[in-house]
Amino acid sequence: MLEQREKIATNIRKGVLEYCVLGSLASEDKYGLELAEELMKRHLTAGEGSLYPLLARMKTAGLVETRWEEGGAGRKRKYYSITDRGQVMLNEFRAVWADITEQVEQLLGGQDGEAS
Amino acid sequence: MGKLAEDHSVESYLRSLDRLLRRVPVEARRDLVEDIAAHIDEGRERGRSDSQILAALGSPQAVAAPYLDDLMQDGNSPRMRTIRRVLGIVALVTGLFAAIVSRSSDSTIVDMAFGPVDLQGQNINYGYSDIFAAIQLLIFLALALMVAASAVMRPVIARKYSFAAAIVMTIVVIFCGTGLGMFFVPSMVTAWMLAGANNLKLSQVHRAKRSRTIQLIGAAALLIPVLFDLGGLATGAVEGGGAYAYAAVGLLCGVGFLLKYRVALWATSVVGAGLAALSIIDQGMLMAAFWLAGITYFYFGLYGLLWFEKRNAAG
Numbered sequence: 001m002l003e004q005r006e007k008i009a010t011n012i013r014k015g016v017l018e019y020c021v022l023g024s025l026a027s028e029d030k031y032g033l034e035l036a037e038e039l040m041k042r043h044l045t046a047g048e049g050s051l052y053p054l055l056a057r058m059k060t061a062g063l064v065e066t067r068w069e070e071g072g073a074g075r076k077r078k079y080y081s082i083t084d085r086g087q088v089m090l091n092e093f094r095a096v097w098a099d100i101t102e103q104v105e106q107l108l109g110g111q112d113g114e115a116s
Numbered sequence: 117m118g119k120l121a122e123d124h125s126v127e128s129y130l131r132s133l134d135r136l137l138r139r140v141p142v143e144a145r146r147d148l149v150e151d152i153a154a155h156i157d158e159g160r161e162r163g164r165s166d167s168q169i170l171a172a173l174g175s176p177q178a179v180a181a182p183y184l185d186d187l188m189q190d191g192n193s194p195r196m197r198t199i200r201r202v203l204g205i206v207a208l209v210t211g212l213f214a215a216i217v218s219r220s221s222d223s224t225i226v227d228m229a230f231g232p233v234d235l236q237g238q239n240i241n242y243g244y245s246d247i248f249a250a251i252q253l254l255i256f257l258a259l260a261l262m263v264a265a266s267a268v269m270r271p272v273i274a275r276k277y278s279f280a281a282a283i284v285m286t287i288v289v290i291f292c293g294t295g296l297g298m299f300f301v302p303s304m305v306t307a308w309m310l311a312g313a314n315n316l317k318l319s320q321v322h323r324a325k326r327s328r329t330i331q332l333i334g335a336a337a338l339l340i341p342v343l344f345d346l347g348g349l350a351t352g353a354v355e356g357g358g359a360y361a362y363a364a365v366g367l368l369c370g371v372g373f374l375l376k377y378r379v380a381l382w383a384t385s386v387v388g389a390g391l392a393a394l395s396i397i398d399q400g401m402l403m404a405a406f407w408l409a410g411i412t413y414f415y416f417g418l419y420g421l422l423w424f425e426k427r428n429a430a431g
Binding site for chain 1: 144147148151152154155157158159162172173174175176178179180181182183
């Protein structure tokens with residue numbers, strides 16, 4: 001059953017990861033590893049590496065922007081921040097997500113919701 | 117390079133990621149590899165071991181997957197499907213057409229008016245019988261079907277299949293030599309165009325680069341003979357209405373092709389089809405000239421229509 005559970009989680013994560021990134025960046029600008037660690041800690045992504053193609057796509061779409069900042073050991077770090085457009089998308093997602101979770105919970109709760 | 121060594125070495129991880137991305141536009145490819153390299157550096161600074169970092173990253177295949185999926189989608193877009201279908205139809209029509217023209221040429225080649233008598237037309241004649249002629253028609257059709265088939269195959273299979281079909285057609289052309297081989301050239305060219313259209317790993321950037329190359333080669337192929345013709349007219353070496361007509365048509369098609377005007381591209385392929393059709397008329401060795409010139413015009417025009425980016429939205 002663990003395999004089934006992983007499959008379901010992977011499918012759902014796929015749809016929401018982008019907005020989780022936006023949500024995380026909304027509170028604070030972050031660099032790649034920071035973002036990756038946060039998402040891994042919350043089990044929102046299965047691999048840290050897949051975050052970077054996503055960030056590149058979001059940058060092309062104008063949802064995030066990057067800037068270089070002095071990091072540790074004299075190296076430059078690429079920081080990601082949310083754009084206005086990204087903020088708009090995030091708010092849209094919040095509305096959709098609130099609606100979906102409410103509806104799904106009602107539906108699942110109504111049909112033998114206590115069963116494991 | 118064992119699998120184990122690869123899993124534990126950062127360098128080979130980055131190298132195999134870079135290799136996987138070789139069809140991805142160069143900037144996106146470089147950015148992703150640099151991002152991952154920076155990620156690894158940062159991880160090391162935090163005291164994570166290399167194998168920990170790489171395990172958390174996921175396989176190079178998983179990291180590259182979104183880009184490779186994008187490439188597949190490009191290759192599977194409605195526009196690409198249309199191009200494949202058009203080429204499939206072209207393969208069938210040209211195959212059938214070539215069969216008809218090559219049959220009509222039988223009498224021509226026997227009567228070829230030059231060269232040692234016992235060599236005349238030997239390449240293609242072999243003492244023709246009706247059965248042989250029928251078989252020849254069937255061979256043409258079979259090869260045309262073989263080439264066209266990839267237009268309706270699933271993309272992943274079509275890529276390998278159409279490449280193989282193009283190789284087969286090339287061997288057929290070389291094997292049949294200058295006589296019969298000439299009539300298989302359209303199928304061969306169509307086969308290679310299909311192989312290109314089916315190659316999903318080719319990115320839009322690669323395709324754009326390739327179509328610029330073809331634009332220059334095609335313009336040269338169409339315009340250089342016109343220059344000879346104009347030179348001939350200027351010096352009086354050639355004369356007559358035909359030479360002027362050719363200069364006009366050749367210039368319009370060639371310059372229009374270079375400038376990527378859709379009208380000119382249509383004109384170029386229609387002129388090509390017309391020239392090739394003219395070779396049905398028994399004209400001795402002139403037939404080969406009409407045939408080959410027709411193929412040149414037709415395929416450069418077709419290529420332009422399929423691959424050149426539209427000059428403006430109105431076009």
